[in-house]
Amino acid sequence: MKGLSKDNFFFFDKDCSNLEIFPNTVEHAYLAILDDDLDSAEAVFERIDSPRAKWGKVLVSILQGYIRDYPTYFQIRNFMEIDIDFLLKNDKISYVEQCLGALNILSEINQEAYKFAARVMLENKLYKAALKYMEKSKQIYYKDAELHYMFAKYYLNTLNYEDAFFYINECLKLVPEYYPALIMKQRIEEIKF
Numbered sequence: 001m002k003g004l005s006k007d008n009f010f011f012f013d014k015d016c017s018n019l020e021i022f023p024n025t026v027e028h029a030y031l032a033i034l035d036d037d038l039d040s041a042e043a044v045f046e047r048i049d050s051p052r053a054k055w056g057k058v059l060v061s062i063l064q065g066y067i068r069d070y071p072t073y074f075q076i077r078n079f080m081e082i083d084i085d086f087l088l089k090n091d092k093i094s095y096v097e098q099c100l101g102a103l104n105i106l107s108e109i110n111q112e113a114y115k116f117a118a119r120v121m122l123e124n125k126l127y128k129a130a131l132k133y134m135e136k137s138k139q140i141y142y143k144d145a146e147l148h149y150m151f152a153k154y155y156l157n158t159l160n161y162e163d164a165f166f167y168i169n170e171c172l173k174l175v176p177e178y179y180p181a182l183i184m185k186q187r188i189e190e191i192k193f
Helices: 026-034 038-047 051-064 073-089 093-101 103-109 113-123 127-140 145-157 161-174 179-192
Strands: none
Touching: 026 038, 026 051, 038 051, 051 073, 051 093, 073 093, 073 103, 073 113, 093 103, 103 113, 103 127, 113 127, 113 145, 127 145, 145 161, 145 179, 161 179
16 A cells, blocks of 8 residues: 555554554455555455445445445445545545435435434534534434434534424434433433523
8 A cells, every 4th residue: 555554544443553454355445445546445345245345345436436336225324324434534535525425326225324424424523514414314204313313412512402402302202212312301401491
């Protein structure tokens, strides 16, 4: 790999000093993506028979600007969010943009695709983008308790306690015993009232 050292990238752990990556592994393919060698990444993914590698081939095609093979519902659910976060943490912004640009297509396969992207944005404190993708997700499926929890978290982080309280109540209407939501509601009530 021409431009990478263990000091300047994130590989699912903050400390990559003891990282060992072997040829023709999923990790090797992801390292090739970080090195902008999508052809090598695709070739490595082709040689591996695993759900992650099958998703990896889809990911590479998205990063190249077109989807050759459509992912499954579960591939999107299991891997997309992790990979957008991985790319974001490695400052692969053009690749993140490619993934976000594919959300319209991916949401036709898995209606939660926008929510997954929103969660990455929210956890990385990219609040404007998080709100955008939460709104898109809400248009597809309003009755998603987790989505309402995310809205409440967003509004709590932006100090908009009225909207945070509204969304945490929407969450609890759908899943009354959702423990993190109950804790958040109590926190909002302590601040708000």
